[in-house]
Amino acid sequence: MSKPIHNQSTSPRQEQTPQSGENTAQQIGESVDLHSSEAFVAMLDTLELLPYRNVNASVSAVQPALAIAEELGDEALMIRTKLIQADIMARQGKVAEAGRIIRQSNEWAERNGHKHILARSHRLLAGFFRRLGDNESALQHAIISMQQLPDHALLSLRADHLMMIGLTLDEVGAYEDSIKHFNEVLEIATITDDVQLALFALNNMAYSRCEEGKGEEAYRLACELRDIAKRNHVELNASHLDTIAVIELLLGHPEKAEATLAPLVNDPLSRRLGDLSVLPECLLTTAEAQRLQGNLKQAQKTLNEARHMCREQGLSGLMVRVRLQQSEMYAATGDYRRAYEEHKLYHQENEAKRSAEREARARILQITFDAEEARRDSEYFKEMAQRDPLTGLHNRRFMDPYLDELLSQSLISGQPVTAVLIDLDHFKEINDTFSHQVGDTVLVHLAKIMSLTAPSSSALARIGGEEFLAVFKDTDAEQGMLYANRLCQAIRSADWSSITGKMSVTASLGVSTTDGTRITRTELLSIADHNLYEAKRGGRNRVVGCKSVS
Incomplete structure (x- = not known):
């Protein structure tokens, strides 16, 4: 809608x-x-x-x-x-x-x-x-x-x-x-x-x-919308028509929803300039209405047009919805394997979209407030740009230069640095079983556990969807494994029942340590990532590391 x-x-x-x-x-x-x-x-x-x-x-x-x-x-x-x-x-x-x-x-x-x-x-x-x-x-x-x-x-x-x-x-x-x-x-x-x-x-x-699920009340308002437009000889625009059509879908009338949007969808000459940016949404609504009526061939054709318009206009957010519709389309035709694959792509792209939106918000805030004379505001929003908006931990923008500098200092001082990659086990299952909102709550709770368990001198970051990074300076391989095992145990033994019920929440961890010799950030994290993979392959809910990297 x-x-x-x-x-x-x-x-x-x-x-x-x-x-x-x-x-x-x-x-x-x-x-x-x-x-x-x-x-x-x-x-x-x-x-x-x-x-x-x-x-x-x-x-x-x-x-x-x-x-x-x-x-x-x-x-x-x-x-x-x-x-x-x-x-x-x-x-x-x-x-x-x-x-x-x-x-x-x-x-x-x-x-x-x-x-x-x-x-x-x-x-x-x-x-x-x-x-x-x-x-x-x-x-x-x-x-x-x-x-x-x-x-x-x-x-x-x-x-x-x-x-x-x-x-x-x-x-x-x-x-x-x-x-x-x-x-x-x-x-x-x-x-x-x-x-x-x-x-x-x-x-x-x-x-x-409609958001509340009060379909009858929403429909009454939609009828009033139509009546006012008719009495005053005003054409409803694409946004109005899409709202009405979605309400009709909510009430179980896909044939009415398709009819509502038909003039806009079927007649290109009726499209006004201001309607063009909303037209892909109207096409998605129409495709859903057609699918629910069993008109799968036409529904696929409409969905293909929506996909084309989204690509042409650079509407990455709507492209995610196209993925979801396509998954449901495959399921409707009985092609459950392709439906599953499309649904996986939907989740991946949806997470990427949300991550990109958070990054964009951080950049906009930084640009907006960096130009202000008020130094306090400027510094505050600079800090925000280096933090993950969901968990409050640092993000990759902070961690990459931080780790580069730490490794340079390590080369001079000879002191070791340990990096630990933490990845939640079966996180997709949590999202699919409950919701992305519950998944977000799990990520926030995990960030709190890391902050409470890791030494105060450590640097913690969320660097991907369910992937986190902990960096411990002046920490050798033995101490690094000890810190990593504490984290693994803290995540495993936390009370998750109020969030995920009976479903347990665990994580796999990969550890990499340098003994002060020359190594790049990419090399250090690559070894940690390899060990993380081994932890996953070995049954998850465990830590895999090596003595040191030289």
Whole structure:
């Protein structure tokens, strides 16, 4: 299903009707009556909300607006305009650059007590953190943005802030509170006769109810969505239609879901520019509907088109869902071997996707905050970029240069270094039996065990899905094996019952030690990896090492 749309996509997934943005762009382009502060402020009130409704129109509008703001020489107006530019940049995927502008604007507003800019910067910071998947920070900024919004703010602006609170509440699982805020947006849409805003609110409400599994309530909202569009002669866009189709699937009506998306999927001429980024999701929904009806040949054809579009548009996240659909398709045809192989690829790619997303978030945070004058924030986010977001341990970005430096020092001092690779046994079985969320909990718990068991002088890192690395400086082979066996025993004897029930959790460990002679990081880890393989082959839940590496 298409995620609730509001400051989420990097492309305009819900476009307004043409007149909703192009008039504003044209007015600014012609600079009609805008060279006075009063007229310019009135124009900014409209332009601030334009990126959400029509990002393409806002692109052509913001450049002349920046020139006019500079000509007027009003710092507050310039910053308001730059915030609009940052909003556009974020929607185009330039998240780090946008975050930098938003942070700077927020600090200016704090120093100068400018409530409107303070409210808007917090609102855009909520969007920034939501894009990074940090929903708690997003919710915090969304609430602050509402608190700072001046009482005389336009109703349309109030709706924008309420919508963001609703979306962030939805994503932390506070569905009832989320619905309350969407309802407030819907009330404002009714008062202001804003059909597009009403459609956005209803779509998000239907999505929330669908997430809860409340199919009947979701369907009622979907029908209301359709009725409003029909009464006002407005075409529902791809996101709306996909939401409705997924609700119909939830209720066990795959034939209705296919019919809902048929015009968009079957008629290329009906596809609007703003629909193209959502079309692969619509194709996936359609393929599922066709498969559930037993129309496997057509379902495979639709799935192939979805795969092609995902590759063309670089949608790696959706490609993971294509894998899952393909696995289910093979199972439906009775080809269980290929279904199993495809399902394995799905899990591998899903883990790689999540890892890449965490890496991307760390990079964006580092880029955003490294440019700030506040040294404390900068140093904090540099540290975050070198840590695994799930477990809090260091990551490979930290460990590679650390180990290189440690081996260089070891060559000079003659002191040994021991590396231990730790890999959880049967981790895929944990994910498949329970869920990836339970798997993540196991990884977090393992990181805690390592931190409590390993010496305080050791360096610990998560370097892969279920693979960890412990590095012990000034530690010979005998002491290194002792540390490794303690880790193995601590993992084996921990109480995992509250997480995995009766399923035990163990790990295999491979140890490698250098006695101070020249060796590279790659060579040291390669030996540890070989020993890890031997531990796995020897029955798992054990430690394999060697005396030393010279």
